[in-house]
Amino acid sequence: MNNETKAALTFSVSAQRVDAHGSVAHCKQAEIHLDTDLAGRMDAFNPAELLMAALAACMIKGIERVTPILKFELRGVQVRLHGVRRDVPPSMASIEYEILVDTDEPDRRLTLLHDNVKKFGTVYNTVAPGTTLSGVLRRLPK
Template identity: 30%
Template sequence: MSNNLNGIDVAALQQFAQSVTESPAVGEARFNVKTKWEHQTRTVATVNHYSLGGENYQRHFEIAADEPEQLLGANSAPNPQELLMAALNACLSVGYVANAAAMGIKVNSLEIEADGKLDLRGFLGLNESVNPGYDEVSYTVRIDTDAPKERVEELHKVVTKTSVNLANFSKAIRMIPTLEVRNS
């Protein structure tokens, strides 16, 4: 098997997994995003760092969000729901290509499409019995590979079992809010 499959360094992946097996603290990751409101419904989130195994790593990315005009925005960026689904799709994609590489499966192409319906009566506070979030999100994985169908089904099971964002979507996360009020 090649040391690099689907753009993944298989030996490095195996070595990292082994180091986490030997010392679970090596696999502890913490991510942080700071979001500032700009105007109307537009925000810009900034990613400056993350930590892995107790070590901090600097990086810099900005992610804009806005609502479409029909939802009182300027339509200058994807809205938070689209970014949420994009995060799900991106996480699943990483899971497919990395696990496929570890399993010796070459991926020729991969596309993931997520879809969900919201009832905005919940968000607008018009009906307390209406969930402001999704009751259901569906996603379709389109993968092109020469691997036998049974191996691809095995890959699919591994990804659905281990995807961080799929777990975040499908299980409740304990949220710990803090409100800081400044008077100008």
């Protein structure tokens, strides 16, 4: 079965305003509070932070997906992101990331893992064309 004949995955999320300070989004049995307050909120993700969190989740999920295939041994993964927003037009100008993998695998295998993250990540491949997206995957320091 090729990519064109496979059934497309679909996703559904709903969100609604709670009050002038925030909103809430629902998906499956999960809920996340959103910072939609014009003054900002410290206890919720704003839209740009949600985009970066989605990118981080995409990277980690991609690693979870390929490690059994590659027989890649790891103890943990951390993703750190830094985004820069431009005002005109309003968009993310750039996102830099650092993926830290707790592993004893050789460096060439780290490169292979990073290549898979970039090649097969849905959110990664959605964000990359419109944003300067750059980063590294490295071993977590001991």
